Amino acid sequence: MNRNEQYMSAKEIQSWEEEIKNPFADFNYYRDLIEASPVLIYVYQNSRVIYVNPAVEKTLGFTFAEMTQKNFWDICHPDYRELIRERGLARLQGKDAPSNYEFKIIKKNGEAIWVDVFFGTIRMSNKIIGIVGAYDITEKKLLKEQLEIAKNELEFRVKQKTEELSLKNNKLTLLNRNLSNVIMNMSDGVVVVTRTGDFELLNPVFKQNWGNLLDSIKVKLKKDILNGKNDLITNMFDKHIAFRDEEFIYSTDNGSIHLLASGTPIVNEDGKVNSGLLILRPITEVHKLVNRFSGAKATFHFEDIITGNDAMSELIENAKIAAFSMSNVLIEGESGTGKELFAQAIHNHSHRSNGPFVALNCGAIPRDLIGSELFGYAEGAFTGARKGGNPGKFELASGGTLFLDEIGDMPFEQQIALLRVIQEKSVTRIGGTQAIPVDVRIICATNKDLHTEMINKRFRKDLYYRLNVISIRIPPLRERKEDIPLLVNHFLKDNYAYWDNDKAILSPHLLTSLQAYEWPGNVRELQNVVERMLNNAQGKQLDVAHLPPDLFSQKTPRRIQPAQNLNVKEEPAKTIRQARQLAKKLAEDEERQQIIKLLQLYKGNVSRVARELDISRTTLYRKMDKYKVDK
Known part of the structure; x- marks a missing residue:
C-alpha cells in the first residue's frame, strides 16, 4: 500500500464504521467495557486502523478519523519499527515470537511514550481482524529508570561504604592485633580489670612475674575495687583519673607482694569507665633497673686480684669459700688495700651474683641522712620528701648484697636501726608504718680496729657480733x-x-x-x-x-x-x-x-x-x- 492509499473517503470511513459495528454488534457488553477501558485498543485490518477506543484518542491526541487515516507504523517510534516488523513476520510464518513487548509510540504532539503492547488476531465474519492492546507505561518506565538510577546510586554508595568500612575494619583489626601483640609482649605485667574486680585480660609476663601469688593479687585488687579501699583505683573508675608509678604493698599467706602500679581508665562510647588497664611491676624488677643505671653492679672477680703472695693467695681461697655462705662478712684492712674489690668478688662468686650489689660509704653520708639512705623514707616524712617516698639501700639491694664501707664511722644511733633490720629481715621506711621484707647479705668493710671501737663503746657490741661472722683481714702492701x-x-x-x-x-x-x-x-x-x-x-x-x-x-x-x-x-x-x-x-x-x-x-x-x-x-x-x- 502506498502513501496515497492511506487516505480514505468519507464513504469508505462510513463503510468501515459499519463493518466494525457489525463485528461488535453481538458484543455490546464487551464494547462498552472496551470503550470504558484505560487500555489503548486498536483494531486493524490489512494494516489499517478500523477502530480505536477513546483511551487511544485521549492518550495520543488523535481523533478516530485521524487514526483511521494512519498506518499503524506511523505511530510507532522509528527505533522499534524493525523489531515489530520482524516479530510480526515471525508470527505470520508460524514461528515462535513474543506476543507482547514494550516499545515507544509517538503522540500527535510528537512526544514519545512507552507502551506495553499485546498483539492478537480474531476471525469475525470470515475476516482476520488484528487487535492491539497497549498500556501507557511511561510513568512506570520513568519510575523504573529512576529506581534503577537510585538503585545504582545506592549500590555504588553501599559498595563505597562497604569498602570504607572494610578498610576501617581492616585497620581496626590490624590496630587491635598490634595492640594485642604490644600488650602480650610487654616486659611489664599488664591486666585489664573491670569495675567489679574481674580480670578480663592477662598478658604472659603478668603470670610469669607473679606465679603462685597471682590468685592473691586477684583477691586483693578485687577487695580494693569493691570496698573502695584504694583511692587511686577508685578515682580511676569514678573520676577517670590515671595514676603512675605508685607503690602497692599487700600481705598474704603466700608472702608479701610489693609492686609498682600504673593505671589508666578505659572510657567507652557513652563516656563511662567500666574497666581499666593496670601495669603492675614487681618492685624487685624496678630496683634492678634503678641499680643498673646507678652502677649498682659488681664488676670485679677473684681473678682480678693480682698477687704473688702466699698469704694473700690463701686469703682469696678462704674468701671463695665464704662466698657460698649466707653469713655476713666483715673485711678489715688499711685504706687502699682493696676491700671493695674483695666484697665485689665475694658477691660475684656467690649464688647472689645475678642480684644487685649496692654500696654505701657510711663515712661519706651526713649523720642526719644516713638513715634515709639506708632505710628509705615515706611520702611526707620530712620537708622536701619526694612524692611517693623513696626506697633505701636495703630495698634496692634485696636479692643481692649490701656493701657497707667504713662501717666503723656509722653514727651510734643508726647502729640500733641497722641491728633491727638484720634481726627482723624487714625494713620500715622513715615516716612509714609498713614493714617491707628484704633479702640481703651484708658485707662490711672498715679501716678501723672494730674490736677496739667496740671495747671503747664507740660501736655496739650486739651489732659487732652480728656483722663479724666471717672475718677477712687484707694485709697492707x-x-x-x-x-x-x-x-x-x-x-x-x-x-x-x-x-x-x-x-x-x-x-x-x-x-x-x-x-x-x-x-x-x-x-x-x-x-x-x-x-x-x-x-x-x-x-x-x-x-x-x-x-x-x-x-x-x-x-x-x-x-x-x-x-x-x-x-x-x-x-x-x-x-x-x-x-x-x-x-x-x-x-x-x-x-x-x-x-x-x-x-x-x-x-x-x-x-x-x-x-x-x-x-x-x-x-x-x-x-x-x-x-x-x-x-
Missing part, C-alpha cells in the same frame, strides 16, 4: 712487696690506651725504689704513683727520676726492710728520697761501666760508641768527663 712489680705492670697496661707508649720499660733501680717504700696508701697510692710517672716520662724508659717529687718528704710508718737480692752496702733507705739517691748512684755506676766496655770493644772509637748508645758525640764526651773515663 708493705707486707707483700713481691706484689709491687705485678701491680705496676698491671697499672701500666691499664694506662697504655691513654698514652702513645705501647710498652713502658722500667729500670731495675725504679723497681728497687718502689719496693723499698712502705706505701702507707697501699695499692691505691701505688696506682696513683704509676700514673703520675707516666705523665712525667719523656720516653719509654721509666726511671727513678720520674717519681713524684712530693713523695720525697713522706716518712714511712715503719723502718723499711732491704729489698731482696740487692747487693748494696748502704744502710736501708728510710725515705723515698734516700731510695731515690741510692737508685741514682747505682744507675750512674752501671752507665759508667757500660761506656768503659763499649770503648774497649770499639778500641776508643767515640763515634761508634755514641751511635751504640744512641746519643751525640758531645753528650758522650760530657759523660766521659763526668765519670772520669779516658779513651
Whole structure:
C-alpha cells in the first residue's frame, strides 16, 4: 500500500464504521467495557486502523478519523519499527515470537511514550481482524529508570561504604592485633580489670612475674575495687583519673607482694569507665633497673686480684669459700688495700651474683641522712620528701648484697636501726608504718680496729657480733712487696690506651725504689704513683727520676726492710728520697761501666760508641768527663 492509499473517503470511513459495528454488534457488553477501558485498543485490518477506543484518542491526541487515516507504523517510534516488523513476520510464518513487548509510540504532539503492547488476531465474519492492546507505561518506565538510577546510586554508595568500612575494619583489626601483640609482649605485667574486680585480660609476663601469688593479687585488687579501699583505683573508675608509678604493698599467706602500679581508665562510647588497664611491676624488677643505671653492679672477680703472695693467695681461697655462705662478712684492712674489690668478688662468686650489689660509704653520708639512705623514707616524712617516698639501700639491694664501707664511722644511733633490720629481715621506711621484707647479705668493710671501737663503746657490741661472722683481714702492701712489680705492670697496661707508649720499660733501680717504700696508701697510692710517672716520662724508659717529687718528704710508718737480692752496702733507705739517691748512684755506676766496655770493644772509637748508645758525640764526651773515663 502506498502513501496515497492511506487516505480514505468519507464513504469508505462510513463503510468501515459499519463493518466494525457489525463485528461488535453481538458484543455490546464487551464494547462498552472496551470503550470504558484505560487500555489503548486498536483494531486493524490489512494494516489499517478500523477502530480505536477513546483511551487511544485521549492518550495520543488523535481523533478516530485521524487514526483511521494512519498506518499503524506511523505511530510507532522509528527505533522499534524493525523489531515489530520482524516479530510480526515471525508470527505470520508460524514461528515462535513474543506476543507482547514494550516499545515507544509517538503522540500527535510528537512526544514519545512507552507502551506495553499485546498483539492478537480474531476471525469475525470470515475476516482476520488484528487487535492491539497497549498500556501507557511511561510513568512506570520513568519510575523504573529512576529506581534503577537510585538503585545504582545506592549500590555504588553501599559498595563505597562497604569498602570504607572494610578498610576501617581492616585497620581496626590490624590496630587491635598490634595492640594485642604490644600488650602480650610487654616486659611489664599488664591486666585489664573491670569495675567489679574481674580480670578480663592477662598478658604472659603478668603470670610469669607473679606465679603462685597471682590468685592473691586477684583477691586483693578485687577487695580494693569493691570496698573502695584504694583511692587511686577508685578515682580511676569514678573520676577517670590515671595514676603512675605508685607503690602497692599487700600481705598474704603466700608472702608479701610489693609492686609498682600504673593505671589508666578505659572510657567507652557513652563516656563511662567500666574497666581499666593496670601495669603492675614487681618492685624487685624496678630496683634492678634503678641499680643498673646507678652502677649498682659488681664488676670485679677473684681473678682480678693480682698477687704473688702466699698469704694473700690463701686469703682469696678462704674468701671463695665464704662466698657460698649466707653469713655476713666483715673485711678489715688499711685504706687502699682493696676491700671493695674483695666484697665485689665475694658477691660475684656467690649464688647472689645475678642480684644487685649496692654500696654505701657510711663515712661519706651526713649523720642526719644516713638513715634515709639506708632505710628509705615515706611520702611526707620530712620537708622536701619526694612524692611517693623513696626506697633505701636495703630495698634496692634485696636479692643481692649490701656493701657497707667504713662501717666503723656509722653514727651510734643508726647502729640500733641497722641491728633491727638484720634481726627482723624487714625494713620500715622513715615516716612509714609498713614493714617491707628484704633479702640481703651484708658485707662490711672498715679501716678501723672494730674490736677496739667496740671495747671503747664507740660501736655496739650486739651489732659487732652480728656483722663479724666471717672475718677477712687484707694485709697492707708493705707486707707483700713481691706484689709491687705485678701491680705496676698491671697499672701500666691499664694506662697504655691513654698514652702513645705501647710498652713502658722500667729500670731495675725504679723497681728497687718502689719496693723499698712502705706505701702507707697501699695499692691505691701505688696506682696513683704509676700514673703520675707516666705523665712525667719523656720516653719509654721509666726511671727513678720520674717519681713524684712530693713523695720525697713522706716518712714511712715503719723502718723499711732491704729489698731482696740487692747487693748494696748502704744502710736501708728510710725515705723515698734516700731510695731515690741510692737508685741514682747505682744507675750512674752501671752507665759508667757500660761506656768503659763499649770503648774497649770499639778500641776508643767515640763515634761508634755514641751511635751504640744512641746519643751525640758531645753528650758522650760530657759523660766521659763526668765519670772520669779516658779513651
